[in-house]
Amino acid sequence: MVKMSLDPVQVKELNVSPSPNGDSRASWEEEEVEEEEEDRLGIATKTKPVSVTDLSSVSPSLCFRLAARMSRTQKLSLPDSRFPFQEASDRGSSELFTTSLFKVWCLRCPPVAHQWGGASDKVTGRRARKVEGGVFFPKPENAxxxxxxxxxxxxxxLEQRVFEQKGVEEYLRYQIxxxxxxxxxxxxxPFVKALETVNARLRELYPQSEELFDIVLVTYNHAHVGIRLINTINHHxxxxxxxxxxxxxxxxxYLKAWQTNLYLSADADKVREALAEGIAAATMFMTEKLTEVSESQLRVAFDGDAVLFSDESERIFKAHGLDKFFQHEQDNExxxxxxGPLKGFLEALGKLQKKFYAKGQRLDCPIRTYLVTARSAASSGIRALKTLRAWGLEIDEALFxxxxPKxxxxxxxRPHIYFDDQMFHVEGAAEMGTVAAHVPYGVAQKHNQPQKPGARK
Structure with a gap:
């Protein structure tokens, strides 16, 4: 396997300025250098190290162009010691391109104000950090x-309408x-931004920890659309x-390979497929009215039955009515x-919460969880609370x-997201400006009628 070095890339001075759409453009300016350096490949170069701050705002597409330019013009300083895997005479343009691209990408990730390979060896920023000559991201089993x-x-x-009305080829052309x-x-x-806020707090308290939120963008799109997605991510x-x-x-x-803790999609069929594979998943919907949410605290609200818990009690209610349901809950207190399908995600949130508690920040924890259920407290709520306690899970607030109406x-x-298994409640939440996600799980999927006043759910 090829092992690449992360020593400084030597290129000409790069001036970067932002463009109106959030991307970056670069111009090359040659500077007079009194002495020419000649590496062991026999390539004479006039070189100058590029500081990380020069590249911290550069888009991925520009990184590709920069790497290609570096390889094409041979403005690299690559001693043999940095390429232990290959003899100097065998090094071709493809290796130069791959190595330069990798180095530029690594330079781009950490937005810190010092030169790569300079006085400080510690590079932090985003989720990546430099460790033992490589860029490090959390392993799926830890994140x-x-x-x-x-x-x-x-x-x-708009793009979805182009796809539906004109087909895939016109859709790809439009995206490009x-x-x-x-x-x-x-x-x-807003939910993803809140996850990143929590990550920032975790990195302050645990700089070396891999226990962070790791966000994966999943799309059915062709790779050609990836450039627009990358540009959008950089823009925001x-x-x-x-x-x-x-x-x-x-x-x-792929979700299983990533060991995904939560999957959010607009495709209800794929959400059901994920749930069938044991992956916590929910369908999200576009809403015109959105309530302003916290920028400093992640707030996640859950329904109880068929979301955190199984649909066992829901089945009793649907089959035998409210009185039988109350009796069943009292007998099985x-x-x-x-x-239920979202229990694992609540468990993951609780694991991260405890990291803040361990640092004495329980009252200032950037994660807050809620149980919002149509159960009544005295007649059926105690079983839910005892179950959560037995699981070792804490809910910050419980609303019976x-x-x-919820x-x-x-x-x-004002949660960043609310999970419920009944569209009746999802739609009601959306009307009030809450981002609600539907969990298509359990017996309620066969019953689409609105519930009667006073009924449990």
């Missing part, structure tokens, strides 16, 4: 991985023609480095409910509404 579809992270309704126009934020955008200053562009194929296998309560909470 809380959230996979987000491009259709819910950004607003792509507009690749420098960033997408507007979609319903999952999002820290998303992992992409999964499937070209129309199902992403579920000390019997734990089985887990006894059948009252929308007004959610409007007060």
């Amino acid at each position: 809380v991985t959230v996979a987000v579809s491009s259709r819910v992270l950004f607003r792509t309704e 023609e507009h690749e420098n126009e960033p997408f507007a934020p979609g319903p999952a955008f 200053n999002l820290f998303i480095e992992r992409f999964c562009m499937t070209g129309g194929s199902s992403p579920i296998g 000390d019997t734990l409910l089985d887990h 509404l006894a059948g009252a 929308g007004p309560m959610l409007e007060k909470i």
Whole structure:
């Protein structure tokens, strides 16, 4: 396997200035250098180290162009010691290009104000850091991985209409023609920004920890559309480095490989497919009215039955009515409910919360969780609370509404996302400006009628 060095890239002075669409453009300016350096490849170069600050705002597409320019003009200083895998006489342009591209990309990731390879050896920023000559990202088994579809992270309704009305070829042509126009934020955008806020706090407390949110952008798009997505991510200053562009194929296998903790998509069929594979997933919808949410604290609200818990009690209610449901819950008060599809995600949130508690920041924790259920407290709420306690999970706030509408309560909470298994409640929350996600799981999917006043759910 080829092992690449991360020693300083030697290139001409690069001046970078932002463009109106958030991308960056660069111009090359040669500076007079009194002495020429000749590396062991026999390439005479006039070189100057580029500081990381010169490249911190450069778009990925410019990194590719920069690497190609460096390789084409041979403005590299590459001693043999940096290429232990190959004899000097065998080094071709492809190796030079690959190595220069890799180095430029590594330079771009950490926006810190010192020269690569300078006085400081510690490079931090985004989620990556330099360790033992490589760029490091959290391993999937350690991170809380959230996979987000491009259709819910950004607003792509116009592009979707082009695809549906004119077909895939015209759709790809349209995306390429507009690749420098960033997408507007979609319903999952505030949620993703809140995840990054939590990451920033975690890095302050645990600089070496891999226990962070890791965001993966998942899209059915062809790779050609990736340039527009990358430009949009840079425009909005999002820290998303992992992409999964499937070209129309199902992403579920990749979600399992990423060890995904949560998958958010606009495609209800793919969400059901993910749930069937044991992956926490929910369908998100575009809404015109959005309530302003916190920029310093991630707030996540969950329904109880068929979301955190199984649909066992829901089945009793649907089959036998409210009285039988109450009796069933009282008879089984000390019997734990089985887990539901989102239990694992609440568990992952709790794991990160405890890292803040360990530093004495319980009251200033940037993660807050809510249980918002139509269960009543006295007659059926105790079983839910005992189950959470037995699982070792904490809910910061629990609201037992006894059948009252959830929308007004959610409007007060202002969560970044609310999960419910019934579209009736999802639509009611959306009308009040809450970003609500539908979990298509359990017996309620067979019952589309609105619930009666006072009924449990």
